[in-house]
Amino acid sequence: MLEQSALELVASQGERLPIEAYRRDFRRYRGDVRGRHSWKLERRQDFEEQDASWEAFRHGRWEEALRLLEDEREDLEKAVQRDRERSTAFHRVRVVEEPLTPYLHWELHALRVQAECGKKIRVVGPAQVAAFEAGGPLPEVVVVGDQVLYQVLYTEAGSLDGAVRFLEPGLVRRWGDFIRTLYETGEDVLPFFARSVAHLRPPQTKAE
Known part of the structure; x- marks a missing residue:
């Protein structure tokens, strides 16, 4: 069994990237991936997003928030097709605690749409x-193509605050294997959504 210490991330052993540097670096590695998969672990139950649907939700416009998620389908399907052409896929593992936070309630609707478009989410x-x-x-972690690991950082309020990039092959491999194992034992988001989310009333927001 994998020891907890094997997953320890020591910031001084990586490189701290501000938000825009992280985004550029991530796009570069993702764009270069061929024939390898990527893995994301999402652990926090609350975030602040820079997203039109999220903003609509925050201001109490639930139906608009859902409509804006639906509007993303074409772009999502194109992204999935690009990954297929490169023989790669981005696998996402979402830790879900119940009862759901308002953020997670909204996010699970977003993940449902993504999964219906072909994204691999459990x-x-x-x-x-x-x-x-x-x-x-556990931290928020992304492993891209078995080449690079990002510990994604957030402010206390849940806003993106850049990342720490790690390139040590053993560490990248261990985290990739760990998230892969969670993915293999997880439940596909679509049946989970149908059973645990679809019937819920719209969540209340702070703005309400």
């Missing part, structure tokens, strides 16, 4: 990561 519960969280919640 859900795990906190029990599936508990053995690795003795020292606190």
Whole structure:
């Protein structure tokens, strides 16, 4: 069994990237991926997004928020097709705690649309990561093409704050294998959504 210490991320062993540098770096690595997969672990239950649907939701316009998510389908399908042409896929594991936070309620609607367009997304519960969280919640991590690992950083309020990039092959491999294992044991987001989210009333926001 993988030891928790094997997943330790020491900031001084990586390179701190401000937001725009992180975005450029991520796009470069993602654009170069051929024949390899990428993996994302999303652990936090609250974020602040820079997204039109999120803004509509924050201001209490739930139906508009859902419509804006639907408007993204064409772009999502094109992105999935590009990945297929490069023999790659971006796999996402979402840790879900219940009852859902308002953010996570909204995000699961977004993930449903993404999955219906071909994105590979699965859900795990906190029990599936508990053995690795003795020292606190797992970080937000992205592994791109088995080449680079980003520990994605956020402010206390949940806004993106850049990332720390790690290139050490062993560390990148261990995290990739770890997220892959979670993905393999997780539940596809579509049946999870149908069972646990679809029937819920629209969430309340702070603006309301």
